[in-house]
Amino acid sequence: MRARITPLGTLLALVAGLLTALVTTTPAQAAPLFKAPYPCGQTWTYSHHSAEVRQALDFVRSDGGATAGTPVLASASGTAYRYSQPTGAGNYVVIDHGGGWKTYYFHLSAYSVADGAAVAQGQQIGTTGSTGNSSGAHIHYEQLYNGVGQSIVINGVSLAPYPGSYGSRFLTSDNGCSGGGGGKYWVDTFANATGYAQANTNDPQGVLNAGTNYVYCKVWGAEVRDGSGNYNHWWLRTDLDTVYAGKNGRGAYVSAYYLSRWGNDEARDNNGTVIPNC
Incomplete structure (x- = not known):
C-alpha cells in the first residue's frame, strides 16, 4: 500500500491551528494576594469616577485619622519604580509584581523607597498626598494585568461594583498587621x-x-x-x-x-493587638 502524503499547506494550517489553540487556552497568570494600600487596622472609604478609565479606586480615611501624611503601603511584594507627572498623577509609584501584574499609587506627598528598590508586602512606599491633578489628599490605586486595568481585588475579594461616592463602602486593612510586614x-x-x-x-x-x-x-x-x-x-x-x-x-x-487609641498603661497597635515585649 502506498503511503498517503499530506500537502504542505494542510500541515502548516494544522500547526497554526494548534498554536492558536495553545495561546488562547493558556490561563492568565494568577494575581498576587493583594492587600489594602494603607496600614493595618485603618478603615478607609472608597469611590470610583468615570474619568478613571483603568478601573481605579480612590481611597480616603474614614476612621477619624488624617488621610494626608498616612503611609502608603505595598499591596504585594515586587520592584518599585518612582515617577512624577505634575499635571496628572503627581508623584507616584508603580510596583511590578511579576507575571504581568502591576499596582499604581498616585498623588503621593513623598516617596519612601528608592527607584528600582525591591519591596515587601506591607512596606511603606510613600505618604498620602494631593500632588498632581488632585482636589484633596487620597490614594488613587490601580491593579493592572498586562497593561489593562482590572477590577480591584483585596484579599481575594472583588470590591466591585464600585460606588460613585465616598461614605457607602468601607475597607479595613490587614496589610502589615502583627506577624507580617517585617515585624512592624x-x-x-x-x-x-x-x-x-x-x-x-x-x-x-x-x-x-x-x-x-x-x-x-x-x-x-x-x-x-x-x-x-x-x-x-x-x-x-x-x-x-x-x-x-x-x-x-x-x-x-x-x-x-x-498613642491615639487605648488607655493608661496599654500598648496596642491599630488592630488592637498587644505589641510584644522587646
Missing part, C-alpha cells in the same frame, strides 16, 4: 513625640512625627503623665523621623502615652 506594628500618635535612647527621658535622640507610624516592640520604663491623669509606663521602640545632631534615630524609644 502600625500605630497612630496624636502629637509629635520625643524619642529617647532608653525607656526614660534622659537622652533625647530626635522626634517621631504625629500620625501613623510603625513600632517594633515595647519595654516597661519611666512613667509619662499629664495634668489630666493620663499616664503610661510602656515605651515603644521605633525609628524617628527627625534625628538630633550626633544622635541615633534608629531603635529609639517613644512613650506609649502618645
Whole structure:
C-alpha cells in the first residue's frame, strides 16, 4: 500500500491551528494576594469616577485619622519604580509584581523607597498626598494585568461594583498587621513625640512625627503623665523621623502615652493587638 502524503499547506494550517489553540487556552497568570494600600487596622472609604478609565479606586480615611501624611503601603511584594507627572498623577509609584501584574499609587506627598528598590508586602512606599491633578489628599490605586486595568481585588475579594461616592463602602486593612510586614506594628500618635535612647527621658535622640507610624516592640520604663491623669509606663521602640545632631534615630524609644487609641498603661497597635515585649 502506498503511503498517503499530506500537502504542505494542510500541515502548516494544522500547526497554526494548534498554536492558536495553545495561546488562547493558556490561563492568565494568577494575581498576587493583594492587600489594602494603607496600614493595618485603618478603615478607609472608597469611590470610583468615570474619568478613571483603568478601573481605579480612590481611597480616603474614614476612621477619624488624617488621610494626608498616612503611609502608603505595598499591596504585594515586587520592584518599585518612582515617577512624577505634575499635571496628572503627581508623584507616584508603580510596583511590578511579576507575571504581568502591576499596582499604581498616585498623588503621593513623598516617596519612601528608592527607584528600582525591591519591596515587601506591607512596606511603606510613600505618604498620602494631593500632588498632581488632585482636589484633596487620597490614594488613587490601580491593579493592572498586562497593561489593562482590572477590577480591584483585596484579599481575594472583588470590591466591585464600585460606588460613585465616598461614605457607602468601607475597607479595613490587614496589610502589615502583627506577624507580617517585617515585624512592624502600625500605630497612630496624636502629637509629635520625643524619642529617647532608653525607656526614660534622659537622652533625647530626635522626634517621631504625629500620625501613623510603625513600632517594633515595647519595654516597661519611666512613667509619662499629664495634668489630666493620663499616664503610661510602656515605651515603644521605633525609628524617628527627625534625628538630633550626633544622635541615633534608629531603635529609639517613644512613650506609649502618645498613642491615639487605648488607655493608661496599654500598648496596642491599630488592630488592637498587644505589641510584644522587646
